[in-house]
Amino acid sequence: MNIGHCWFGGAFLYRFYMNWRPIFIKENNTNDLLKYILENGMIDLTYVQEQIEMKKREEILKRHNYSIWHSDKEDVWYSYLPDDSKPNNRKKIKRKRRRDLEDIICDFYISMQSEHTKATQSKDWSIESMFYEFMKHKANEVNSGTIKRMMADWERFYKPEKEFIAIPVKNLTKINIDDFFNGVLGKYNLKKKAFYNMCGILKQTLEYAVDAEYIEKNPYRIKVNKKKFASSSKKPSTKEVFQTNEKEMLIDEMERRLKNNPSNTAPLAVMLDFELGTRKGEILAISKTDIVNNRIHIHKQLVEEFDTSDLNNIKSMGFHVVDYTKSEDGDRWLPLTDKAKRIIKRIEMINEKFGYQYEDFLFVKDNNCLTPDAIDAQIKRGCEHIGIPVKTMHKIRKTYASTLLHNGVNLSIVKDMLGHADESTTLKHYIYNIEDSTETDNKVLNALESLNYEKSAQSDQNVIPFTKRKRTENLEKSTFSVL
Numbered sequence: 001m002n003i004g005h006c007w008f009g010g011a012f013l014y015r016f017y018m019n020w021r022p023i024f025i026k027e028n029n030t031n032d033l034l035k036y037i038l039e040n041g042m043i044d045l046t047y048v049q050e051q052i053e054m055k056k057r058e059e060i061l062k063r064h065n066y067s068i069w070h071s072d073k074e075d076v077w078y079s080y081l082p083d084d085s086k087p088n089n090r091k092k093i094k095r096k097r098r099r100d101l102e103d104i105i106c107d108f109y110i111s112m113q114s115e116h117t118k119a120t121q122s123k124d125w126s127i128e129s130m131f132y133e134f135m136k137h138k139a140n141e142v143n144s145g146t147i148k149r150m151m152a153d154w155e156r157f158y159k160p161e162k163e164f165i166a167i168p169v170k171n172l173t174k175i176n177i178d179d180f181f182n183g184v185l186g187k188y189n190l191k192k193k194a195f196y197n198m199c200g201i202l203k204q205t206l207e208y209a210v211d212a213e214y215i216e217k218n219p220y221r222i223k224v225n226k227k228k229f230a231s232s233s234k235k236p237s238t239k240e241v242f243q244t245n246e247k248e249m250l251i252d253e254m255e256r257r258l259k260n261n262p263s264n265t266a267p268l269a270v271m272l273d274f275e276l277g278t279r280k281g282e283i284l285a286i287s288k289t290d291i292v293n294n295r296i297h298i299h300k301q302l303v304e305e306f307d308t309s310d311l312n313n314i315k316s317m318g319f320h321v322v323d324y325t326k327s328e329d330g331d332r333w334l335p336l337t338d339k340a341k342r343i344i345k346r347i348e349m350i351n352e353k354f355g356y357q358y359e360d361f362l363f364v365k366d367n368n369c370l371t372p373d374a375i376d377a378q379i380k381r382g383c384e385h386i387g388i389p390v391k392t393m394h395k396i397r398k399t400y401a402s403t404l405l406h407n408g409v410n411l412s413i414v415k416d417m418l419g420h421a422d423e424s425t426t427l428k429h430y431i432y433n434i435e436d437s438t439e440t441d442n443k444v445l446n447a448l449e450s451l452n453y454e455k456s457a458q459s460d461q462n463v464i465p466f467t468k469r470k471r472t473e474n475l476e477k478s479t480f481s482v483l
Helices: 010-024 030-040 045-063 098-122 127-138 144-158 174-187 192-211 244-260 266-276 338-354 372-386 393-406 411-418 423-429 437-482
Strands: 005-007 042-044 069-071 076-082 090-095 295-298 301-307 315-322 332-335
Touching (some): 045 098, 090 098, 127 192, 266 338, 266 372, 393 411
Antiparallel strands (some): 301 315
């Protein structure tokens, strides 16, 4: 037997062929390989090792994020390697031969993987350490607002539980998780949605730990006393929507505030939203070009960006408009009422009079879009001034939805106007009674009295004919039987 060749049983040869077949797909004919093994009963281990290394090399070069190019002028090959200390976080490398350049690239990534493996094996990563590493990874996948919200939940629910977050991830058990979740549920009055959002932080952290090969098995589960959930029953209409009289009072107040400060279009944004029912970020992103004939295209939103480089000290970087809404269903066309068209005309006149312009957005000031804070301030102070409970722009959105359904618009259409994916969301969270208690009582009483009157009238009309008919039928039967 030649050096580098070994003899194995048929079962092993078959397993070897099936396990390593993908390695030879590109460089070899797999049928020839199988034929060679079956005929000779031998494997050239040196050859196999070479093929494995070749396959590994191909995978590394395929995942290399930078192009490899040749400079004809210098007759050298170029590429980049990641380097946080350099501009654009990369450094240029070159070699005379392409293969030499590829060797450098492969060695770099193999070394990185080796260091990662050593770190994984040598460190007992706590839940807290793992969470922060996961968040740095997560920041590359989601917007900064999501990172900010996740950090807020971490600060509130996880950080106070120092014993739990200090547990090494590899030692974490399902019982540890059960105790933590039940403790949080007992300590905070959380509704089901808020609780599961909180749980999601641990779930995603442990999924990352598995993917990064820090742990082999994910111990995550939810096993809690669901009776501890806070009631998810709907809040009263008086808190969730503007009653008819409140809406009228608030609009009058917005007119008063506009009169006192004629250059501020924020009160008009509040008034316009009663006609559109959009999200706050959507109404502030409306452009003149979005208005076509008697309809308006809602397809953008104003979002806040954050600097998340220091997760414990996240800072706002300001607002900007993005060309998407909260969800795919949020891209929609809304019909414009005559009142909405008049409000838009007033906004354009104010912008022209005071020289406000930022691209072609409606709500602008100081060469930028109005911020959500400007709108929130108007509606908060307005509610306080007229003496009603302070409600938000989101309550206007619910008022819009409830008004549509109240006036006979099909629920499916209401859902589309709001930009929701399904009717259940609309019905469960956005539909309320917009009338006050007196109006509601009168409507119920009128309906019941009308119903009672109709039943009474119908009963009076039916009793006598029924009795006569019955007696006649009995008489006929009696006469027939005698005959």
